[in-house]
Amino acid sequence: MILPKEVERKLRRVLREQRQQAKLLTHALPPRAKVLLVGPPGSGKTMSTRALAGELRLPLFTILLDGLITKFMGETAAKLRLVFDAIRETRGVYLFDEFDAIGGQRTLMNDVGEIRRVLSSFLHFLEDAEPTSVIVAATNHPDLLDPALFRRFDDVIEYSLPTEELARKAFRSRLQGLDTSDVDWQSVVGAAKASSFADIVKACEDAAKEAILGDTDVVTTETLLRALEDRRGVRGRRAASRWRADPAALPIGPRGVSAETSLRRLSQ
Numbered sequence: 001m002i003l004p005k006e007v008e009r010k011l012r013r014v015l016r017e018q019r020q021q022a023k024l025l026t027h028a029l030p031p032r033a034k035v036l037l038v039g040p041p042g043s044g045k046t047m048s049t050r051a052l053a054g055e056l057r058l059p060l061f062t063i064l065l066d067g068l069i070t071k072f073m074g075e076t077a078a079k080l081r082l083v084f085d086a087i088r089e090t091r092g093v094y095l096f097d098e099f100d101a102i103g104g105q106r107t108l109m110n111d112v113g114e115i116r117r118v119l120s121s122f123l124h125f126l127e128d129a130e131p132t133s134v135i136v137a138a139t140n141h142p143d144l145l146d147p148a149l150f151r152r153f154d155d156v157i158e159y160s161l162p163t164e165e166l167a168r169k170a171f172r173s174r175l176q177g178l179d180t181s182d183v184d185w186q187s188v189v190g191a192a193k194a195s196s197f198a199d200i201v202k203a204c205e206d207a208a209k210e211a212i213l214g215d216t217d218v219v220t221t222e223t224l225l226r227a228l229e230d231r232r233g234v235r236g237r238r239a240a241s242r243w244r245a246d247p248a249a250l251p252i253g254p255r256g257v258s259a260e261t262s263l264r265r266l267s268q
């Protein structure tokens with residue numbers, strides 16, 4: 001996996017503290033156990049969490065908040081409690097994916113008070129959680145999260161789109177074993193500007209399949225450029241539908257409060 005230095009450093013620090021948690025705990029120092037991963041889709045948040053679990057040889061559990069939050073506050077709180085019971089009882093890595101749903105689903109709620117209670121019960125559970133399990137929250141929309149929330153995590157790790165250098169590495173690593181000696185890297189990397197790691201990996205796989213099915217191991221600049229172009233098409237359509245579906249874009253918060261404002265008010 002290809003990561004910016006700072007991201008890698010922070011992930012390694014979590015691993016180190018988790019691996020030697022007994023040592024830290026004898027000095028009353030809690031190991032890092034609660035991390036928030038922030039960054040655009042396809043930048044490696046889920047993949048890193050899987051890697052953490054793998055390195056620690058712990059099971060990975062993913063909690064989709066989208067499905068957990070219902071319009072009944074009591075039911076939501078009860079489900080959250082079950083999740084945190086499991087976190088206490090079974091050591092593992094627990095990924096709260098699409099973490100912004102805790103605010104994004106607010107139109108389902110009857111009023112601001114209920115949303116505030118979901119968030120505050122989450123924060124309460126989070127605060128009480130022992131540092132034996134690792135709790136990872138991931139979001140593509142940090143702007144939907146309340147700043148107060150960031151402080152509850154031991155680390156906030158920021159992912160980004162690949163720099164030119166990392167994009168180049170990503171291409172080379174995914175095309176390893178194929179003949180890329182004729183590839184004009186400058187134009188390929190240039191065309192991948194604003195592409196995510198996920199887009200680059202997919203484009204490489206498309207180009208590799210094309211080569212292999214054509215009974216050659218030669219990957220050309222043209223196939224790579226075309227594959228990138230195809231990915232961009234897919235992403236453009238996805239982004240458009242997301243925009244329409246995003247409740248934060250609509251001023252329909254409870255009692256006429258805009259969604260953004262109502263979320264910000266939760267922490268006050």
Ligand SMILES: Nc1ncnc2c1ncn2[C@@H]1O[C@H](COP(=O)(O)OP(=O)(O)O)[C@@H](O)[C@H]1O
Nearest residue numbers: 001002003041042043044045046047197198201
């Ligand atoms: N930093 C990275 N290095 C290498 N491959 C990556 C990276 N980030 C994403 N990918 C590729 O994209 C796929 C999707 O990434 P994922 O971790 O699900 O992104 P996110 O959770 O940030 O939306 C991964 O399975 C992997 O193939």
Ligand SMILES: [Mg+2]
Nearest residue numbers: 045046097138
């Ligand atoms: Mg993800």
